[in-house]
Structures are given as C-alpha cells and as structure tokens.
Amino acid sequence: MVTPLDLIRKKRAEAVSRIIGKGYLAAKRVYVGMATCEIAAGSKEVMEVFKQAIAKGIVKDVYLSQKGCAGRCNLEPTVEVIETGKMPVRYGRIDADKARQIIEKHLKGGQVIEEWVIG
C-alpha cells in the first residue's frame, strides 16, 4: 500500500526535479527579498533589473528567485548571491543601480562588492 509518506517523498523528488528544471543548478543563484517590507523599500525594481539582465542574456547561468523576508528590516531590500562551494554573499540596501553593479561586478566579474555586504 502506498502511504502518505511514500506519496510526499515522491512529491518532494518531483518538486526537486522541477526546481532543477528551472535552472537551480546554475553557477550562481540570486535571491531577491519580495515581502511587503522589501517591496516597500524598493525591491520590485531590483527584481526587474535582474530579470531584464537574464532575459537579455547579459548574465548567463544564473538562477533567479524571489524570497520572503528574513528579517533585516533596516537593510532592505536584500539580495543574496549564492555559489556552490563559496560563502553565500548577502547584500543589503540594494537599489536598481546597485543591482546593475552587482550584475556587472559580481555576477559577471566574480567580484564581491564588499561595502554592501551584510556581515
């Protein structure tokens, strides 16, 4: 008999493969905070910059996702850049312009912009 646990494990495997199918295994993953507070601080524009960059092929091999609020109210909007095997990089107080610089320097150039990093 198939138990609910069997079913949920199957669902999890399917979910994981769907996420991978969306490009999760890309070299870099970018998360943009998109809770009410983050949006109020301007994260929609930030998200748009990353979306455009990917759509226009300015950056390649990047997985972009929205996320909820982790709780750093005074540092919003927040953006994370995660690369397997490296320390996750967490940026705070990002606006559209800073997002473009992250794309240029970090995503394309591999250079972490230290001054915006949340320690």
Added chain:
Amino acid sequence: MMEYAITICEGPTCIGRHADRLRAILLEELAKRGLKDHVRINISGCLGMCHKGPFLVVNPGYTIYGGVTESDIPVIVEEHIVKDRPIARLAVQEDHLFNRFYRIFGDVGFFGKQMRITLRNCGIIDPENIDDYLALRGYEALAKVLTEMTPQQVIAEVKQSGLRGRGGAGFPTGLKWELTAKQPGPEKYVICNADEGDPGAFMDRSAIEGDPHTILEGMIIGGYAIGSNHGIVYIRAEYPLAVRRLEIAIQQARQHNLLGKGILGTNFDFDIEIRLGAGAFVCGEETALIQSIEGARGMPRPRPPFPATSGLFGKPTLINNVETWANIPVIILEGAKWFSSIGTETSKGTKVFALAGCVVNTGLVEVPMGTTIRQVVYDIGGGIPGGKRLTAVQTGGPSGGCLPESYLDTPVDYESLAKAGSIMGSGGMIVMDETACMVDVARFFLEFTQSESCGKCTPCREGTKRMLEILERIVQGKGRPGDIERLERLGNMIKKASLCGLGQSAPNPVLSTIRHFRDEYQQHIEQKRCPAGVCKALLTYTITDACVGCGACKKVCPVGAISGTKKEKHVIDQAKCIRCGQCYTTCKFNAISRS
C-alpha cells in the same frame, strides 16, 4: 573576503562543555597560521543540537563538527581550512529543518545568534512556489501523522512538546487541542488567527509572506488531530500580499491533494478558506474574531464557554495564532522531546520578536525562550546607536509594559516577563533610549488601546479614557497631586474587571512605567519637568553664553520670540515661545539649552 566562517555554539549546554575555551584555542590556532583574515568566527546562541555539543559549524558547506575537543581544533584548521578537506570522522549528521537557513545565513551575527524554527524557511524559499517548500521536507509532517499517528498521538506529541500559544496569553497548545478534540459532534473548526494588530508588530505578516505553507500544514495537522474538516485563516485586509500568497499556497496545496477531499490518499478531508478582517485591533481576541467571522461586530464575549466547546457558529473551535501553527510541523518532524529541550522549564521552543526602536539592527528575531532581553538588544540588535543610553525596553505592544535597564537580564519567557510587569504578548520589542519620555510612551500606547477598545465593557471603554485624560494633562504640565494614585486605582481596576484580554492588559504600559519610572511621573507633576525633553509643554528654551549672535535662531523662530542684535547674545521671550524646538535644532553652536 572571508573564505570560511566557523560558528561556535555558545548556548548554555555548550558553554557548560567549555565551548568558550574552544573558541580561544581556535583563535590562537588561526592567528598562529596567519589565517585570521580568511576565517570569520561567529558565536551563536543555542542551535538545538545540544546532545552533540560542543560543536563548530564550518561554512560554506555547513559541516557540523560535534563533540569537539581541544585537540580536534588544530586538525580541523589544518584539514578543513587549509586543505579544504572536510573531516568525515569528526563531522556529525544533524538533519534539522532549519539547516538550510543556517547554510545561507548562519554566519551572519544577527541570524547566527537566533534560532529559527518557525521562520526557518523565511527568506530562503520562494513563498509562491510549493516546490520550494516540498523540497525542504514540506508537508512531510502531515504525511507522517497521516501515516503513522492517531489523532490522540498527535495531541500527545503537541502536549509533550510544551508548546504554548504564541498569541500572547501562553495557554498550553496541546491542552487546547485536547479540549477541542474531546467535544462531540462532527462539525468543528480550525482557525488561524492572523489578525496582527499591535502597532509595530509584523511577525505574522513576515511569516505568512515568507512561508505560507508551514501555517497551512500546521492547520491541516490540527484539523486531523481534533477531527475537523474546515479551516479558516482570519487575516487583516491590510496585508494584501500575505493574503495573495496564502491564496496561492492554498491553491497549490489543493492541486497537490494536500487540501481538499481524501488528503494524500487517506479518507481525511480538510480545506481552508480565508476571511479578511477589517482592521479592528480587538478582533485579535479569539471570541471577537469568531464574532467577526460570523458577520457580527467584532466584540469579545464572556468566557466560559471557551471556543474549544462553543466557538464559531457555536461549534467547537480550535484557534491558534500564526506562530503557534508554524511550530507544529517542526514538532512533528523533530519530535516533542527535541522541541522541549529548547527554552526554559515552563516556556518551550522559540519566540519571534519584532525588534524595533533605538537599536542598531532592527528586524525579526527568533530566539529560544529564556534568552535575556539584553542578549536580544545587544548581541542580536547590536545595541543602542549614537552612543545613547538605553532607558527601557517595551515588550508586548500596547498590552505590554516597559522594563528599565535594570531588568535587561530578564529572560524572555511567559512567567519572567509577567513578573517583571510586562507580558510576552505577540512579540513586539521596542527599545527606547534616553530621548524617550516614559509618561509620553504610556500615553501613546493608552491612546491606541482606548481608540481600539471595542466599547463593550465599562472599565475598558470609560476607564482607559479617564486614564488617558490624566496622562494627557500630566504631559501638558497640568498634572495634579494624586494623579499617579488615580492612575493606579483605575489601572488596577481595569486590569481585574475588564471583559477581555485587551482591557485586562490595557493599563500595563501605564502601570509598568509607574512601577519602574515613578520619579519621571513625579517630575512631570510636581516640578512640571520632562527629563527626556519630550513633553513640549514642559520645556523651556534659553540661550546660553555660547551664543555668537549669528541670528540663525531668530530667522527660524515661527513666532518671533527671539530678539538680539548681530554678534551679540540673543534672548528668547518666554511668553511668546511656543516650544517648537526650531531654534534648538538650528543652532550650530549648542547655545540653546532645553530643560
């Protein structure tokens, strides 16, 4: 750029096993090898893995080294840090739901010192994609109870966990479940109270916006445990994004057969609907909330009968708040035993606070029960900015109280906070520095509760109004002898005689500030003086000898109260001065004194 981050757990158990000495040795070792700039050392609060402590967590990779001894340190540095070869022999497998959070955020001091149970997925998953939740063992707790547990076993587990209601009152959750489960009849309701109304509180909103499925999963498990097929999330209409994400989550859960008929192939049916609140603070009170769902004016009614016996539409109803529900999947998967190992004797698990006010890091903070206010404010919040002095910490929102600096070592748990004159409440924590006037703070909160009183019972409706009037005259310099005693007399009566929790706690901000800051009240009333310089009517602005006669203050004074010739000391006509403070903020020479 740091290449590694090593987190050392310095929770009470690990400290007992000399984690602090390990840290010293580690620092020494790193210095010796010249690695100090490549490795960041973090101290964390309890990470909930006590039985394997003391331990170090090395990121990236989230390698957990458990039972670490002094002699292990050089080996870890040599192998893992220098040669980038994690040591399998020393590593332990700790499969926790929050691992993923710490993998990303664990080395950030602000997060590292927290313990993320209910907020474990907030900020790391896409809340609008059920796949993200499923991938992190989402709905596994539900599948587990449906596969292996009877409703009685689920209730026993929740009871054993020691979980208490996170909405404020701290009623044992398992007991509530048991009471509701015991009621006869097939028609029962499960309600999630997401009517977050405290000014400055946003725990529930963030939790729903960041991880809506956790709440749904908790509710479905609750429905299974008490024998209900009908869940309702009562959420304020002012949270449109949270509402939308809940709607999406419900839709997705239905598509995955996690809601609806025959959940996961069993014969258990459960569905959830959303009801929007119109924004009345009192609708967070469970009986008022029920009235509101029923379509009536949201006003509390006397208990008993409790919702567990006669709730929504007169049926047995299980109401828990957002944070309480979010704990349920964790308790089921990690086990009641593990859960109850976190926290204090009477308060188990963690509590989320919305840390705000005069503190460097404002934000959402989830800490184990028993963490002291000082740890929250200084270790996580980063202390008071601008070199100012902390005056008070307000917990519990408008129902809570103000605790002075001397109470900073009060642990956050239900009993300790109540003993100190405040309450846990739903989790607001406002830090105030020396620029806050305690009388004015009390007035602010009372103004809120008075205007949000449902108007039903006399003590709350009329009594808080009279208290507010007294506070208003005190801050206007019209306080009378006996006003403090009048406030206490009314406050104590309102506390004991009001119908619902809103009224019973409404005087807390006043009574706690009188208890801890009585002299401030006395100064306002007797000397007509506001020590914090907040109460406008009580301020006097004068120009000191430091005045160079630049005339800047004269220019900004809106009522022409300042006179003087250039390059000579100016004077303020006290009869004309309206105490707006413009001169004070304009003067570049600190020549205006305010007292």
Added chain:
Amino acid sequence: MSKITIYINGKPYKVEPGQTIMQAADKLGFHIPRLCYHPKLSIEGACRVCIVEVEGMKNYVASCAFPVSDGMKIRTNTLELRQARRDIVELLLDNHPQDCHVCERNGTCELQRLSYSMGIRNRHFEGQRKDYPADESSEAVIRDPNRCILCGRCVRLCSEIQQIHNLSQAYRGFKTVVMPAYNIPMKDSVCSCCGQCVNVCPTAAFLEKNHTKEVFAALNDPSLVKVVQFAPSVRAAIGEAFGLEPGHNMEGQLVAALRRLGFDYVFDTQSGADLTITEEASEFLERLQGKGKLPMITSCSSAWMKCMEQFHPDLIDNISTCKSPMSMTGAMVKTYFARRLKVSPEKICSVAVMCCTAKKYEAARPELMVDGLRAVDYVVTTREAAWMIKSAGIDFLNIIPEPFDEPLGISSGAGVIFGTTGGVMEAALRSAYELFTGQTLVDIEVQAVRGFEAIKEGKVVMDGQEIRVAVTHGLGNASKLLDMVREDPKRYHFIEIMGCPGGCIGGGGQPYAGVNAIPLDEDALKKRAQVLYDLDRHRTIRRSHENPAVQRLYKEFLQRPLSPISHKYLHTHYKAKEPRGVIPRS
C-alpha cells in the same frame, strides 16, 4: 444532578450545578448588583457591575456569565471589590448627563438607583462627556446617545427577541454609540417602532416621542371637541405607574381621570376592537370560501405591520385588510360620531392612550387618513398618560371610577382580551364560529391560544371543517412562524401576530418596571393578562358581534360587515417597503 457546594463570603451553600454565580446567589438572597444583565437576553457581560471574586482566579469574574462549580469560593462584598464596582458605576456616570432632575426617567432610572446603592457621593475621574445629537426623526421612538450607557440591552432585544437587527454598537472606544446601520435616521431605519428598546433601557437613551405638550394644548383649546380612547391593556397596567403592583384594573379610574384632564368624551378602544372582530371574522369567512388568500394574518399590531412590509412583503396578500381597533375607533369618531354631534370632523381632536409606541407611527400613516384627516390626532403611551394625570394633580388612585361615554363605550369580553397574546384569535373564533355555523361556540375560552409560549397552535371544527390557527407574539417569533408558513402554506387558516412579547400588555409604551422589578418580567405580564381575562369572564356579552354599540353602528352607518362603507373607513392596504440593503425575497 446532585447538588454542589459553593462558598459565598465564607459560608457553604448547596446549589444546583449548571447555573451562573448570579443565578445561584439570587436564590440564596445575595442580590449582586447588575446592569446589562437581562434574563430574557443573551449574556453580555459588558457593564462589569456584577463582578465578584472567585478564589484562584486572577481577575474578577462577571457573575452573570460565570458558572458555579463544586467547592468554588466566591466573595461578593470585599472592600477591594466594593471599590472596583463603585468606580465602574462612577465611570458610567462620568460619561452621562448630570441632569437627573430634568430627565424623563428620573425615579425610574436604573443607573440612578445603582449610583445610590453603590454609594457614589463624590467623583474621582470626571472628564470629557460624549456629545451626540439626539435622533428625534421617528414618530415613535427617540434615540438619545448621550444618555446611553452602552449596556447593549436594546441591541440584544432588537436582534434576539424582535430579530429586527436595527440597532448595533458603532465606532470604537470612547466614541462607541448605539445606532441603526450607517447612522441613518430612525425614521428611515428598519425600526418597527415597537418601543421595546424603551422598555429595556435602564436610562433614558430610548424614549417614546412625547406628545403630551400637543395634547395639553388641544385640551386648552375651547374650539375643539376633545375625544379620547384607550386600549384594553392600558387599564391593566397604568396602576403600576402610580406604584400599584401589576394586576389591577384601573378602567373606571382612568375614564374619570381623563375627564378631569378635560376630555369631553372618553371612548373605549375595546368597542373598536369589537368592530374589528366583526369585520375580521367576516373577512376570514370570505377567505375561507375562496375569496382571498389563506392563512389570513391579523393586522392589529402596528409594529408587526411595519415589520411585515419591510421583511415579509411576500405575505401582504395574507394580511387582513382590517384596520386596528384604534384606527377603526378613530375613524368612527371622525365620521359617525362627528355626524351625530353635528360638528365638523376638523373640530374634533381625537386622542388615543395606547400601551404602544408604534401606534404613534400608525396614527401618522397616510393610508389611514379618513376623508383627508387623521383618524387619531395624537397617541400618548400609558406612561405619558400617567404623567399627564400626575402633572395635572389628579388623585388617580382615589378617584371615583366612572363609566365610558356613548356610543363607543360598550365592549364585549372579546374586545377586552385583545390586549393579550391570543386574544384577537380567541375573539375572532368566538364570532367566526357563530357566523359560520349559526351555532354558539360552547367552549368560549380557547385555552390553546392563551399563555406565553412562543408559538401556540389550536384547532376548531366548524361544521365539520377543521380550522387550524396559530398565535405568536414578538417579532422574532413571528419570523419563525412565517417561515413555517412558507414551508407549508396550508398548515394554518388563521394566524394572530402581535409585535410585542405578551401582546399589547407588554407594549413598548407601558409603565417602566418598578424598583426591584425587571422590564418585560413574565410574571408581571401574566398579571396584566389576568386582569383582561377576569374582565372578559365577568362580561355578559362576550362575543364582538353581539355588542349593541357595534350593532347600532352597522344599523345607523356602516350597513353590514364588509360593506362598501365599511371598506372605505375600516379597511386599508399595505405595500412592500423593502429597506435599503435588504435583498428582496423572490
């Protein structure tokens, strides 16, 4: 269940389980002070006057709401509790006008009594007082929020007993106020005008629209012929306004007192009731013979009529077209009687003393105009009449009773019992039976329709045909009964509906409850009803159509029941008045 032990102020008492502290204490002789509590309404727990201490409880508990349990230790009178209770009542007073001596409820106000018994001799917390305009738009009921202490009795009564749901608390905190939805004027609201809010209000937040000034003015106008009528239940209750216990018939005293006030003619609404029954019984027989819809539903209660037009317009065709006894009497005064006197009807001032506030609304209905004039110029309630008598210095209790005037002074026993629930039905059956069968109804007292049950059902067999009847009182019960009718339209042939609990004897214009009495107390209502049943029993004429005054009316003026002239003056029509926001029944 076996008894449990509770301790009150240290002494043990055996009490029944399953009751509240207040209920248990009442039976033991502890009358815990109270305000918002009313035994016929849901438990509000709002005023907090009835708080007590229960050992082990952190806070005080409201004794009206809290159940007793075995071993419970209750304290009702500690110093701390006394001060808290006193302060609570002071808080109510502090937000209430300080003008008892000019208030309508001076002497009958529950807050006033409570303030005295709580020992409030000085004030500690005075401050701002609410300031809302009074709503005087309604013909029947005035709402004065400034006198309201927000006990919620009116709100509960209006929604629970009457199920009109016109009143609710609005706004929050200190600004809380009881009002109709969207603060629309009472006149435009769904208020049925029943006036029960006035009855249950502990203060003067609800009052009838006062017309005594106009009546005194008319009484002092020598150019007018002053005619007054009064309803059956007025005589059964007005004594209470003069300190008598419920249950005294004051008919003769009231006739005499009204004459002393300056009325030229004092008529009996019961005479009009006999006319109503004669018409209504005939109408019923017509409907029974296929001319019109069944069940036929009575139309005497004006609050019920307004409620019906608003909430049950699908049943308009079932409503008897007969006017109420007051309006029929008024119509006869302005036509038949005016002609007899040979005065112009404009020169007649027609006044009615009613147990009812809704009659004020009824008297103003344009449909009820008689040849362009109001049939009743002014309606005063039992309370207003009592005040007029006191105000004019008439020794009501010691006055020598006098008889009514001719021609509308004679009534049958059937006309008398109109004043209580079931009375109209019983009266109608007495006449209908005889008119239908040609035989006399042997068992003239139709017990099935007497009493205070919510819905009473009865059966009469007339010439082999079973006539099924139902009686209800209170608009909430009416809604329930009508839903039964909608489900099974053939269930009844004839239905009596009275808007107020107990019928007219419990009307919204009756004297306020005395000290230590509860508004709408069923025992008091029963005593009033008994007055009417006793009067009926001692009448020689107990059937409406046998009333010689009625017979003479037909002979001299109306010709016969349901004649064209009867239709012109004694019948009316109704139309749907669906209120704003109400979805019409399909």
